[in-house]
Amino acid sequence: MPEIRVHLADSDHFSRAGIVGALTAQQDIVIEHIASSMSEALANAAQSKPDIFLLETSLSGESLFQSIKQLMAVSPTSKIVVMATRYNREEVAQAYDAGSSGIISKSSINTELPSALRMVASGYQLFAPPSDGWEYPVRYEKRTENQSIVRALSDRDRQLVSLVAAGLTNVQISRAIHISEGSVKLYLARIMDDLSVTNRVQLAVIAAESGLVTSDDLQIA
Secondary structure (H helix, E strand, O other), X not given: OOOEEEEEEOOOHHHHHHHHHHHOOOOOEEEEEEEOOHHHHHHHHHHHOOOEEEEEOOOOOOOHHHHHHHHHHHOOOOEEEEEEOOOOHHHHHHHHHHOOOEEEEHHHHHHHHHHHHHHHHOOOOEEOOOOOOXXXXXXXXXXXXXXXXXXXXXXXXXXXXXXXXXXXXXXXXXXXXXXXXXXXXXXXXXXXXXXOOXXXXXXXXXXXXXXXXXXXXXXXX
């Protein structure tokens, strides 16, 4: 098996030592560089473009999402694996949406890290369950796409989606925003087509996920 070239970015000395200890005994994994800051990590990634970049979330002052984006910009062929002691569903979403190949719990480094890196190098994605429960990454991908579409809607269309999510009928919506019921049906049909949904319940869920309404506002059964 070809060597897997790894760069490590971790601001904690003891954490770095533990990760290095878990990998140095592996004949097929080589730690080419160890960085304690994102600026150092970016400089070395741009120069040597490792197979895998191990990014620890403790790098001070850095957004996880932005760090992954920056690394992918300077070394687009590298796979990025995030390591964290504890992470929630939103952090998994950020890592996935930014282009990470996985998140690994630091509590499993000694037993699982070498195997995980081999799987990532082979093209797999590994996202360990977050502290607040699991939701498949593909769902995050679709949710991000929907949120982008909602943000691009006109003010009138966003208002329409909000009113649907609040449980209003087409007749009530037409009275509320002073357009005909036929226009409401036409506008909603176009919006639902753009979002690839077929009913008002699905549209309401997207409205909640996109922040147009809160879950308490949803009145559609």
